[in-house]
Amino acid sequence: MNALGGAMAGPNQHAGTSRHPNSNLQGGGVPILHASTDPKWVQHLLDWYQCCRRDLPWRDTDDPYAIWVSEIMLQQTRVDTVLRYYPRFIARFPTTDILAHSPLDAVLHTWQGLGYYARARNLHRAATIVSREHQGHLPADIRALRALPGIGTYTAAAIGSIAYGIPRPAVDANAARVTARLFGRWEDVGKPSTLRTFCEILEQYIPPLHPGDFNQAVMELGALLCLPQNPRCPDCPLVGFCVANRRQWIGVLPRKQRRRAVEIVTRGVVGVHHHGQYLLHRRPERGLLGGLWEFPGGDHGTKAALRSMLTKSLGIHLKDMLCRGSYSHSFTHLRWDITVYHADWVPGPLHPVEAYAWISPAELPDYAMPSAFLPASKLLGIQ
DNA sequence: CATACGTGGGA
DNA sequence: TTCCCAAGTAT
Structure with a gap:
């Protein structure tokens, strides 16, 4: 059963006893009936x-x-x-x-x-x-x-x-x-x-x-x-x-379908560090947070899975990954449970079709980063 | 038509 | 904690 209750058999159309003087026949010849007929x-x-x-x-x-x-x-x-x-x-x-x-x-x-x-x-x-x-x-x-x-x-x-x-x-x-x-x-x-x-x-x-x-x-x-x-x-x-x-319909109107349950995704993000700088990755133009900058990461629960994912997708090789904490970020349709790591970078070629920036902490405010990643920057001690 | 798409405030 | 909600649109 949804939020609308059972059948949509709620009072409908017949609420009024008369029609607005200006009401006219609509496309299919069906008159729009409604109760509040007084245009005042x-x-x-x-x-x-x-x-x-x-x-x-x-x-x-x-x-x-x-x-x-x-x-x-x-x-x-x-x-x-x-x-x-x-x-x-x-x-x-x-x-x-x-x-x-x-x-x-x-x-x-x-x-x-x-x-x-x-x-x-x-x-x-x-x-x-x-x-x-x-x-x-x-x-x-x-x-x-x-x-x-x-x-x-x-x-x-x-x-x-x-x-x-x-x-x-x-x-x-x-x-x-x-x-x-x-x-x-x-x-x-x-x-x-x-x-x-x-x-x-x-x-x-x-x-x-x-x-x-x-x-x-x-x-x-x-x-x-x-x-x-x-x-x-x-x-x-x-x-x-x-x-x-x-x-006394104020409590039930307007009628609205209940929202779907939110999906929970476990995500890891990494402060990839090299000579005092951190690596930012620009998310693809389309889709969630499209075009904004993020700390490299992925929807993977374990440290090992996250490491191999970053190597495969972006060409990032990391030394020891140290956990710096975790937090949750909720969107309308999903929730990220995020674990934040810090890791020194092993220099090597990054995946060339992606966009990156090496930034010093002072430069972070120059980049468009969504709220979802701000706690990560705090846990990493950037800004 | 249903679903993806952010964030923050309030109950 | 969890859910609802907000001056909606694109696909």
Whole structure:
């Protein structure tokens, strides 16, 4: 049995007694039925947003590039975290053209610790496309935005509405939660089809003249009041319109499939030492932590297996491997149980197709290293 | 459609 | 400790 309980026989569709005046027949001729039929909730929401919204740096600008960067950083990432990165990134890469002509390594370095590094790689690649094919101007068109790497359904709608006033609902996790509760919808919000449905619902309410404020207001409501746990319904400007509140469904909506169990991987990493310097290895461009620097290592439990793996994959020969400690690092989908070794290098040719750097401890901050390896550097006494 | 892809905070 | 969750996208 999953988190959704038994059959999906939850209340669905019939939650309302009437239809929004503007609701129209959708593609298949099926009317969208929902309970919150009073469109007055939109003005309540906009009024609340006007007075209570947070003052965030990307709300001070109308520069599409700056809005673009903020939306990429905010993907799956909390505002508090983005605030630590966004000003630095904009200061270092203030325009699309400057970003496009900067080395990827510099972009990854600024992104270090923020996670989901494909975002940084895609943003950089998209900047080169915008610079070359759009004269450095982000296109003001949903389909053209959607065609850029790293910009999906949500982000295209967010940029389009905020930067260009295009009336398209931006349905992120906040908006999905708000929509599920406000309209009493029992669909699994983890399914893409649900997000499409929610987008169609919101499309009937999005104000043509203020789509950006509307989208941000919905998300802000989800971030500040309509919380996943312990939502602050008494403070909510939409409490009188909310189906879930009226029917006491707040605790069960939104419905979501439970996450798969995390895989546990035993990994060893080595501080390969030679004349006061340590060897860093650049991970392959694609995949987990792609393009970032690491201490050479592998998913092998025993010291002997790790030694032979490093010899085989990278051409590294080591003297005695001394254990310097261990720690765990959790990702969404897996957990690394990492043992850290120190070993002197036996000089010899390294595997030529891989990228390496010999660094002194003082140079470590110049390299983009993910959070997963920072405890290792500490255990090795580097930095 | 399901899964890979980071990190840090909170319960 | 463990799990959930966050301004999702690519494949």
